[in-house]
Amino acid sequence: MASFEFSRWDGSQSFTPQSADELFDQLNKYLMDYGDQVLDQLQDQEERNPEVLELLMKQGFLEKDSEGKFRVTPRGVRRASTKALDELFQATRRDKLGRHDTNQRGVGQTQLDETKPYEFGDPVANLNLHETMRNAIARQGGGTSIEIEEEDLVVHTTEYQTSCATIVLIDMSGSMTRFGKYGQAKRVALALQSLVRGKYQGDSLQFVGFYSSASPLTERELYNSAPKPVSIFDSRVHLRINLDKPPRFIPQHFTNIHAGLQLARRMLKRQPAANRQIIVITDGEPTAHLEGRELVLIYPPAEKTARLTLAEARRCANEGIRLSSFALIEDYFYMGLVNFVEQMAAVSGGVSAYCNADDLGNLVIESFTKGRRTKRAVR
Numbered sequence: 001m002a003s004f005e006f007s008r009w010d011g012s013q014s015f016t017p018q019s020a021d022e023l024f025d026q027l028n029k030y031l032m033d034y035g036d037q038v039l040d041q042l043q044d045q046e047e048r049n050p051e052v053l054e055l056l057m058k059q060g061f062l063e064k065d066s067e068g069k070f071r072v073t074p075r076g077v078r079r080a081s082t083k084a085l086d087e088l089f090q091a092t093r094r095d096k097l098g099r100h101d102t103n104q105r106g107v108g109q110t111q112l113d114e115t116k117p118y119e120f121g122d123p124v125a126n127l128n129l130h131e132t133m134r135n136a137i138a139r140q141g142g143g144t145s146i147e148i149e150e151e152d153l154v155v156h157t158t159e160y161q162t163s164c165a166t167i168v169l170i171d172m173s174g175s176m177t178r179f180g181k182y183g184q185a186k187r188v189a190l191a192l193q194s195l196v197r198g199k200y201q202g203d204s205l206q207f208v209g210f211y212s213s214a215s216p217l218t219e220r221e222l223y224n225s226a227p228k229p230v231s232i233f234d235s236r237v238h239l240r241i242n243l244d245k246p247p248r249f250i251p252q253h254f255t256n257i258h259a260g261l262q263l264a265r266r267m268l269k270r271q272p273a274a275n276r277q278i279i280v281i282t283d284g285e286p287t288a289h290l291e292g293r294e295l296v297l298i299y300p301p302a303e304k305t306a307r308l309t310l311a312e313a314r315r316c317a318n319e320g321i322r323l324s325s326f327a328l329i330e331d332y333f334y335m336g337l338v339n340f341v342e343q344m345a346a347v348s349g350g351v352s353a354y355c356n357a358d359d360l361g362n363l364v365i366e367s368f369t370k371g372r373r374t375k376r377a378v379r
Contacts, residue, residue: 022077024051027061028080031072033183042070043180050286077223085190085198088361103289119151126155143360164371165271166362167264168192170222171282171328174230174253179330180257182227184357185281188364193219195365204271210260210268212252212297216267230250237299244293258309277322277371279364282342283330285340313348322351323345324367330356341343 030038042062053070061076065183072080115128131154136146168189176182189207195364196205205280207217211228216340230253232290241250266275290310298305316323338354345352353363 001259012231019072020055022062023056024059024076024079025083027056028076028083031080031184031223032084033180036071036224037226039070039224044323062141072220072223074220078194078197080223081194081197081219084187085194088188088191088365114157115154116157118155122155128130128154128156135139147282163204163220163273164200164275164277165204165206165273165361165370166192166196166235166279166371167170167206167208168278169208169214169257169260169264169265169278169280169282169299170217171255171284172209172225172227173255173284173287174281175255175284176227176328177229177349181283181328181330184360185328186222186225188281188361189222190219191361192368204273206267208260208264209266210256210263212250212254212256212295214256214259214263215312216263234299238295239295239297239299241295241297241313242293243295249299250295254288254299255282255284255286256290257286258289258294258305258312261309261312261316262290265312265319266319268321275322275326275371276320277368279367280315280325280341280344281328281360281364282321282325282341283337299356301336306343310343311346313344313350317348317350322371323348325350325352326360326363327352327354328357328360329354 027038042053053062057064060073062070063073067069073302115131115168118127128340132148132152133146135154136148136151139149139152140146170182170185170189172182174187191207196203207219207220207222208214209217217225217325231251237251239251241247260280262279264278268278286305286309287301288295288297289305290296296305308377313323323344325344326336329337329339341352341354344350351367353367356365
């Protein structure tokens with residue numbers, strides 16, 4: 001066991017106080033896992049460590065709202081997103097991330113290593129001078145004067161890129177509290193936000209949290225969020241809730257992928273981007289669905305809930321939306337969950353994967369960067 005000896009500081013020893021950036025990074029680790037519960041506890045720390053909170057406020061990471069409660073500033077949220085990206089990806093790899101390829105011409109183009117013979121209309125800026133000169137020399141057989149003919153010209157091939165509208169669906173059900181799954185899902189989503197903001201300003205990225213219901217989340221709301229606490233512990237549940245006349249208490253910790261997909265599909269309808277995709281991060285089979293204006297909560301998972309959810313996934317695909325589903329199986333190998341995300345991929349023509357929380361980042365970013373517009377036949 002390590003031992004420590006403390007003595008009074010007389011001013012002669014070298015001492016470097018912790019920076020505000022380092023202090024906020026430490027606070028950020030707890031905020032990622034526990035959300036705004038951590039901010040509530042800062043009220044108790046104000047009397048014990050006023051200098052720490054004063055430094056964070058002075059440097060623009062924390063502020064107080066009209067009720068005197070602490071909240072993270074936009075600067076703090078942005079630093080958290082940037083930090084998440086830095087932690088997830090090597091700097092040498094970032095330049096390769098984030099292209100959304102399409103056969104349609106969009107807002108820009110990327111020059112590739114492959115070449116092709118020049119055709120009328122190809123941009124001269126794409127000329128491959130080395131290959132062009134080599135063709136001219138081979139044709140002339142050498143000599144001091146090299147004349148370039150049109151048949152010698154070689155240009156780099158290009159692929160056109162277009163903006164992409166992405167919605168990340170994040171499971172906020174009660175089981176996401178285990179093993180740091182929700183904190184890691186937040187880190188991945190916020191890292192994606194930082195990537196889009198820094199490199200792909202033409203893209204649109206939005207978040208939707210799903211639980212017994214589903215709701216859009218701003219970047220700040222996602223950062224402050226936490227999974228819904230488990231509120232009923234019955235081994236079997238079958239509830240129908242009239243959403244027009246809801247009761248006072250509605251258990252919120254169920255998994256309503258059906259509602260999440262519906263909301264995401266409607267949000268993407270308003271997006272003009274040529275590429276549209278939904279990324280689903282979950283740790284459980286669906287245990288809730290919507291039937292008109294009724295919310296149905298069923299546990300253990302029911303075949304009807306799965307069927308309606310898969311039908312919504314197919315509807316997304318029929319509207320040209322690419323669907324990627326990621327199953328977190330951190331604590332046990334849950335065959336039912338793996339089968340379900342594979343079924344979502346099958347009915348939507350999308351992709352699926354199962355992984356632990358630590359592997360989630362690379363998989364989600366890879367899926368995001370491969371998102372492309374594909375024409376699917378209506379099923």
